[in-house]
Amino acid sequence: MGGNEGAVDRLRRFLHRNGPLQLVLVLAFWLAGQVLVMLTRIPVPGGVVGMLVVLLLLATKHLSILSVRRGAEWLIRDMVLFFVPAALAVLDHRELMGIVGLKVFAVIVCSTLVVMCVTGLTVDLSCRRP
Template identity: 40%
Template sequence: MALAISPRRMGMLQRLGLPLQLVLYISVFVGCDRLVNWLHLPLPANIVGMLLMLVLIVTRIVPLGWVKAGSNWLLAEMLLFFIPAVVAVVNYGDLLRVEGWRIFLVIAISTLLVLASTALVVDRVYRYEVARAACKQGNNA
């Protein structure tokens, strides 16, 4: 005899999914923050937490479906997390008027460097994979 979940109970489980996923994210962050402080790691807790979540997802301890809705919601509401940056811009308006062009120049150059280095790495990895696939195909023939 199979156990059936009623549609009402299924709807309640779906509504609780997002808050439970957010609790999971917060718990991982708090745990990693304590771990970083305890071990005196030179990395911020959010980086350690992302690495931990990556390991949990890759090893399938935490299925990707369990964290998908929470991550989609966080990405959709990302502007909310940038409000402190907007407040800083408002508080330091004089600095931006005087030195804003230099700040913008540094941001623009660093963004271009990151984009260029990312493109270079992706190109090199792609070429490596193509050569590896061709070598593998040549060995099989």
């Protein structure tokens, strides 16, 4: 039994130091969420289900934050690459750099604030409901 625990500890330490393997683990949780959604036909994105599973495992201490930290940091650090097409679209439409762009920006900011406020009020009212 003692040799088995040593192997588990070595594997755990290897995972804690290996960013690409952690990225694969995060993607595996996403894929598991996708499969679960397809099997159960629940109307929630698979990525959300996968991340809820990760949250549950982290909360119950069945998964260490060190096991996914580097992989998640890599995704967050390089997330700007996912938004490059949107930035290029703005450059193609020069009118967005003037007053039209300011109007669009104002609508985006106001609508985001409204959504955040309504969501906060809904959650608050739901929590107060007996």
